[in-house]
Every structure is written in structure tokens, then in C-alpha cells.
Amino acid sequence: MTEQRRQSDHDIDSLYGVEKPSNRQRDAFLSGSIPVAVYGLGKMGLPLAAVFAETTGNVIGADIDPAVVEAVTDGDCHVKREPGLPSLVAETVAEGAFTATTSPLDAAKRASVHVVIVPTPITEDNEPDLSILDAVVEEIGIGLERGDLVLIECTVPPRTTADRVLPALEGTSGISRDEFGLAFCPERTSSGQALEDIRGSYPKIVGGVDEESTRAANLVYETINDDGVIQVTDATTAEAVKVFEGLYRDVNIALANELATFTDEFGIDVREAIDVANTQPYCDIHDPGPGVGGHCIPFYPYFVIEPFETGAPLLRTAREVNDSMPSYTVDKLREEFDAERAGLTDTSVLLLGLTYRPGVEETRASPSLSIAEELSAAGADVYGVDPLLESFEEFEERGLTSLSLDDIYDLPVDSVILITPHEEFELIRWDKLDRTDGRLIVIDSRDALDQKVLSQTSHRVYTLGTGFTNDV
Known part of the structure; x- marks a missing residue:
């Protein structure tokens, strides 16, 4: 792509406010005469940029991490375990359809469509942190021209686009709001299937600050999403759609987790009851587990709880329930040691799976972090295995010693907690695990272990939500 914006054979170099047939x-967008900039080349941004490059042939990606930009420039893919992404990045870069820069301002000056997909974390006080978004929006504002279209994909509290992004773009650019487009179009992708989702696992949601912005955003996304586009009333509605998706899952998981805590008192397999209840078409209870991790579900409730005056008791309670599950998991183990020995002190515990879900190299808010910390604080020697991770620094800070999967047979342990059921764990030879003293206590927090295999051992197995499944 040249330093200047390409001029179109169709005499169209922008999408917003152009009185031309759609x-x-x-055609102009697909021909590459309308340059696209994607700000943020992380786990979701890089696949999105690559798909736009594949579709339009004219994309510049902006990321402030020089290592990321260098990798993209070389045609390499720094995002792991995304099927098809390495080859797509290599192909689009080789064709000149995809370039990268560490300067958001440079990208803003060269593009007519600006797609923002940067992190929006929360602070230690659970306040939404929009500082990265603010910084990118300021750079876009400096490079903004009349007719440009700005599309926000990163999850934000409702009203952010209308009340924060729009006035910032107006103020920085000096362009009035009716001379550029702005819409919220949330990413709806999952790690491990990003390309599939972007291309059309679900409809794309678009909502603009005005009708023309919505129309222009619809035109952009219908070129890459085979499942179509759903236009909503405005940007705030689109923001709410994305947040509500996460809130539903957090509240539903909290219900499942709370029901699981009744397992022993009820004397039943709560998981079985949930499965059968779900055969009724109006019931869809999720699975219980040791907690909720990742960069989405544990944080999105605070996008509603903190910025607004309306009370959110259900959302707060769901967060409390899900945040309590790592401690509940440790408590189940502690009960066993309290009954048979003298508590967790001087015991050894092996944690299987440290990422927040199987097959994804992501540890943010993973239940394993709290579980490791609590066990270490209780005086246990904590070991951990995760075939997806290369660095265990954040776990070592919590007292955990990392092992390879092969090492577990050489280390006598008192107990094992399965936290994240990576497929590699299906090959564990449970009959070969050595014990320091007495029976090995196994906590299966995901109902993922092969009970037939475990039944051939003398291990004492407790499955969260089910109870003891091998108690002979």
C-alpha cells in the first residue's frame, strides 16, 4: 500500500456520506481503493485484519508492540493455535495486501475505514479501563478526514461510543459529526476458531451513531461475514448486545456452580439433574466448574455494575459465586485431608491444566491462579502441569513449581486437582501415579476424567457437582 490513500477507479474513496449507489x-471497497486500518493486532485483531486483507487487498495493521509488527511484516503469525491464520497472514503479507506499523497515527492518515479492536481491561478497583481506547481514538482523530468511517469492535460499557468516542473524534479532528461515520460493531469470536467466527459463525452486529453510519458499517461487514449482518437501533444497543452475551454466561455459570455446592447435602449427582433438566426446551443450565476465567466473562459485568447508578444485585452476586469457586474447590480437598490427616500442611498437590479453558493459551483470571495461591498459603507443596504454557512465572509467584507431563510419574504426590481438561491429559496413566502416603485424592473439577480408567485404581475421586465416583 502506498503512503497516500489510493484513489478509486470508481471515484469513490470513502463510504460515509457518499451519494453513490451501494x-x-x-465494489470500491472490495477493490482496495478504500484503505482499511485495524488498530490492535492481538488474538482477535490479527485474524480480523487478515480477513479484511484477504477481502479488500488493502489493510494496514497498527500495534504499539514492535515485536508484533515485526512478525507481521515478516509474514509470521504471533497468535498461536488459530487454525488457518498463519497461512492467511503469510499469504496476505506476501501479496502486499497486509502491512503493519507501530504508529496508529500513520495508519490513521493512510486509511479511510478505521477498525478499533484494542484491550479494554478493568482496574484493581473493577473500574473499566478505557485508556488504550482513548489513546487510539485520539490518533485516529488527528488523521481523520471527511467521509471516513470509524468502527469500534472492542467491548465497552454501554454509551461509550456515543458519549466518549464521538465527542473525542469531533474535538480532535475538528470535523463535525455529520461528516464522518462511527459505529459499534462488537467482535463475536472465540479463541481457536477466530477465522471461522469472523467469516460467519454468527451474524455481525452493527449499530451506528446515525443511520448513515449504520448503513456504511453494514456494507463493510457484509463483505466478510457470510451469515449476514444484524442492524440494531444505535451504537449503544450494539454495545449492550455484546455485554449482555457475557452477562448471561456469567449468571448462568453462577447458577450451575451454586447448584453444584448442594451435591453432598442432596446426596445426588447434580450434573445428572442439570443434564436432564436441560431436556426441557426452556432450560439451558451451564456446567459447573472451579471458576470463570479469560479476558471476557469475569470482567464484562463490571462494565454495567461500576459506571451506572442503577443497582445490579444479580450481577454482583453472580460474580461473588463464581469468584468463590476456586476456594470451594480447595475446601473439598481440605475436607479430605482434615478427615484423614492433619490438613493441607506438608502435603503435595498436583494441578492439571493452568489455562482458563482447554486448548487456549490464556491464563488471565484462570481459577488455577487462586487455587495455587490458596494451597501454597495453606502449607502445601504445589506443582502444576500445562502443555500449552511456555512461561509459568505468574504461577511461580504463587508458590507453584512447574512440571512437564512426563515428570508427574517421578514425583510422589498426595492429591491431584484437574482444573482444565486439555486433551493431552487423556493419556495420563493414572495407575502409575505415585503417592506419598495412603490413597491418592483426586478432585475432578470439570467431570472430565475417564471414570472407567479411574475405577481400576485405588484413588479416591471427587467430582465437583457429582460427588465421589470412585470411593471403595
Whole structure:
């Protein structure tokens, strides 16, 4: 892509406010005469940029991490375990369809469509931290031209686009709001299937600050999403759609987790009861587990709880329930040691799976972090295995010693907690695990272990939500 914006054979170099037939605008977009900038080349941003590059042939990606930009420039993919992404990045870079820069301002000056997909974390006080978004929006504002279209994909509290992004773009650019487009179009992708999701696992949601912004955003996304686009009333509604998706899952998981805590008192397999209840078409209870991790579900409730005055008791309670599950998991283990020995002190515990879900190299808010910390504080020697991780620094800070999967047979342990059921664990030879003293206590927090295999051992197995499944 040249340093200047390409001029179109169709005499169309922007999408917003252009009095041209939509089919001519679409042709211009697909021909690459309307440059696209994608700000943020992380786990979700890089796949999105690659798909836009594949579709339009004219994408510049911006990321402040020089290592990321260097990798993209070399045609390499720094995002792991995304099927098809390495080859797509290599192909689009080789074709000149995809370039990268460490300067968001440079990208802003060269593009007519600006797609923002940067992190929006929360602070230690659970306040939404929009500082990265603010910084990128300021750079876009400096490079903004009349007719440009700005699309926000990163999850934000409702009203952010209308009340924060729009006035910032107006103020920085000096361009009035009716001369550029702005819409919220949330990413709806999952790690491990990003390309599939972007291309059309679900409809794309678009909501603009005005009708023209919505129309222009719809035109952009219908070119890459085979499942179509759903236009909502405005940007705030689109923001709410994304947040609500996460809130539903957090509250539903909290219900499942709370029901699981009744397992022993009820004297039943709560998981079985949930499965059968779900055969009724109006019931869809999720699975219980040791907690909720990742960069989405544990944080999105605070996008509603903190910025607004309306009370959110259900959302707060769901967070408390899910945040309590790592301690509940440790407590189940502690009960066993309290009954048979003298508590967790001087015991050894092996944690299987440290990432927040199987097959994904992501540890943010993983239940394993709290479990490791609590066990270490209780005086246990804590060991951990995760075939996806290369660095265990954040776990070592919590008292955990990392092992390879092969090492577990050489280390006598008192107990094992399965936290994240990576497929590699299916090959564990449970009959070969050595014990320091007495029976090995196994906590299966995901109902993922092969009970037939375990039944051939003398291990005492407790499954969260089910109870003891091998108690002879």
C-alpha cells in the first residue's frame, strides 16, 4: 500500500456520506481503493485484519508492540493455535495486501475505514479501563478526514461510543459529526476458531451513531461475514448486545456452580439433574466448574455494575459465586485431608491444566491462579502441569513449581486437582501415579476424567457437582 490513500477507479474513496449507489461503494471497497486500518493486532485483531486483507487487498495493521509488527511484516503469525491464520497472514503479507506499523497515527492518515479492536481491561478497583481506547481514538482523530468511517469492535460499557468516542473524534479532528461515520460493531469470536467466527459463525452486529453510519458499517461487514449482518437501533444497543452475551454466561455459570455446592447435602449427582433438566426446551443450565476465567466473562459485568447508578444485585452476586469457586474447590480437598490427616500442611498437590479453558493459551483470571495461591498459603507443596504454557512465572509467584507431563510419574504426590481438561491429559496413566502416603485424592473439577480408567485404581475421586465416583 502506498503512503497516500489510493484513489478509486470508481471515484469513490470513502463510504460515509457518499451519494453513490451501494453496489459501487461495495465494489470500491472490495477493490482496495478504500484503505482499511485495524488498530490492535492481538488474538482477535490479527485474524480480523487478515480477513479484511484477504477481502479488500488493502489493510494496514497498527500495534504499539514492535515485536508484533515485526512478525507481521515478516509474514509470521504471533497468535498461536488459530487454525488457518498463519497461512492467511503469510499469504496476505506476501501479496502486499497486509502491512503493519507501530504508529496508529500513520495508519490513521493512510486509511479511510478505521477498525478499533484494542484491550479494554478493568482496574484493581473493577473500574473499566478505557485508556488504550482513548489513546487510539485520539490518533485516529488527528488523521481523520471527511467521509471516513470509524468502527469500534472492542467491548465497552454501554454509551461509550456515543458519549466518549464521538465527542473525542469531533474535538480532535475538528470535523463535525455529520461528516464522518462511527459505529459499534462488537467482535463475536472465540479463541481457536477466530477465522471461522469472523467469516460467519454468527451474524455481525452493527449499530451506528446515525443511520448513515449504520448503513456504511453494514456494507463493510457484509463483505466478510457470510451469515449476514444484524442492524440494531444505535451504537449503544450494539454495545449492550455484546455485554449482555457475557452477562448471561456469567449468571448462568453462577447458577450451575451454586447448584453444584448442594451435591453432598442432596446426596445426588447434580450434573445428572442439570443434564436432564436441560431436556426441557426452556432450560439451558451451564456446567459447573472451579471458576470463570479469560479476558471476557469475569470482567464484562463490571462494565454495567461500576459506571451506572442503577443497582445490579444479580450481577454482583453472580460474580461473588463464581469468584468463590476456586476456594470451594480447595475446601473439598481440605475436607479430605482434615478427615484423614492433619490438613493441607506438608502435603503435595498436583494441578492439571493452568489455562482458563482447554486448548487456549490464556491464563488471565484462570481459577488455577487462586487455587495455587490458596494451597501454597495453606502449607502445601504445589506443582502444576500445562502443555500449552511456555512461561509459568505468574504461577511461580504463587508458590507453584512447574512440571512437564512426563515428570508427574517421578514425583510422589498426595492429591491431584484437574482444573482444565486439555486433551493431552487423556493419556495420563493414572495407575502409575505415585503417592506419598495412603490413597491418592483426586478432585475432578470439570467431570472430565475417564471414570472407567479411574475405577481400576485405588484413588479416591471427587467430582465437583457429582460427588465421589470412585470411593471403595
